[in-house]
Amino acid sequence: xxxxxxxxPPEGLRVATRNHRRATMREQIMRTIALVVAVVTAxxxxxxxxxxxxYPAKPVRxxxxxxxxxxxxxxxxxxxxxxxxxxxxxxxxxxxxxxxxNIASDFVAKSAPDGYTLxxxxxxxxxxxxxxxxxxxxxxxxxxxxxxxxYSNVLVAGPGAKSAxxxxxxxxxxxxxxxxxxxxxxxGSLSHLSTELLKSRTGLVMEHVGYxxxxxxxxxxxxxxxxxxxxxxxxxxxxxxxxxxKAVIVLSSQRDPAAPQVPSLGDFGIRDFEGGGWYGxxxxxxxxxxxxxxxxxxxxxxxxxxxxxxxxxxxxxxIVGGSAEDFTRHFLAEAKKWGDVIRAAGIKPE
Numbered sequence: 001x002x003x004x005x006x007x008x009p010p011e012g013l014r015v016a017t018r019n020h021r022r023a024t025m026r027e028q029i030m031r032t033i034a035l036v037v038a039v040v041t042a043x044x045x046x047x048x049x050x051x052x053x054x055y056p057a058k059p060v061r062x063x064x065x066x067x068x069x070x071x072x073x074x075x076x077x078x079x080x081x082x083x084x085x086x087x088x089x090x091x092x093x094x095x096x097x098x099x100x101x102n103i104a105s106d107f108v109a110k111s112a113p114d115g116y117t118l119x120x121x122x123x124x125x126x127x128x129x130x131x132x133x134x135x136x137x138x139x140x141x142x143x144x145x146x147x148x149x150x151y152s153n154v155l156v157a158g159p160g161a162k163s164a165x166x167x168x169x170x171x172x173x174x175x176x177x178x179x180x181x182x183x184x185x186x187x188g189s190l191s192h193l194s195t196e197l198l199k200s201r202t203g204l205v206m207e208h209v210g211y212x213x214x215x216x217x218x219x220x221x222x223x224x225x226x227x228x229x230x231x232x233x234x235x236x237x238x239x240x241x242x243x244x245x246k247a248v249i250v251l252s253s254q255r256d257p258a259a260p261q262v263p264s265l266g267d268f269g270i271r272d273f274e275g276g277g278w279y280g281x282x283x284x285x286x287x288x289x290x291x292x293x294x295x296x297x298x299x300x301x302x303x304x305x306x307x308x309x310x311x312x313x314x315x316x317x318x319i320v321g322g323s324a325e326d327f328t329r330h331f332l333a334e335a336k337k338w339g340d341v342i343r344a345a346g347i348k349p350e
Contacts, residue, residue, distance in 0.1 A: 061092050062091060071317070130342040156221060157248050158221040183217050196208075201273065258316045
């Protein structure tokens, strides 16, 4: 008996069947995606606390890019034993000075982002990228942990200065810039950059003399061999109090608590000016957020301990604190600001 094919279904039925199959496949795909997202989210939520809870499982290093005995080293050694106590692991301070802090910064930038290698840096973190043509690291290679402290830079007049009044200096410096030359601890130092920013904002005319550190600068200024200097307030504070030099102005819109008698730029109507420096702790970019958050919380508590606060205040430093995200935004903004100053003034490292 001959076989006859079934009659073809109507066109509308075929279309409906295809649409149903497609809808079913889409639903299956969406269910699969939802399941994957749920699993990944659950895993992330479970892993994040575990990462912070298990950290640290070995000693933590704080790399300091300066020799022992300086301000950054002192602050690091003030924090490290107290942080070790709360973390339950040794916190070791390791000095790696040299190359304008680039040796230490490069080392930490290339370290594993696991919270075991930290960097206690100063403004070189923000200025070096614009200062050096071939730099093996960038500020973006780091994430902030905490903004530790800030300090003021101050314009100081020595005994041989023609004027120690800021308004008079503005009026007279254009006629005789050499008589208003100023020294700093070095070319490209924050003292140098902040004075260049001051000049661009106010019209002050001064010639720069770069020294090799604060010690010879302090000696020459007090001895009358240099009319002016810009330096961090702490380096000049003893001579200011002894009357050997006179503080002209704090390079900030706010007066400094360590020397409240010294006028600020804000007293002369110059707002939104910050020429001071800072110390902060950073970690390699990509360090897990729970680890960064724990370090931020513990170090913030340490900064509020009375003995720590008193020691930091005695150094002419002001505690800042704040979130890790705040500090990351701060040092990246500083890199932009000081980079613009360096390029505009044509400053090159010696």
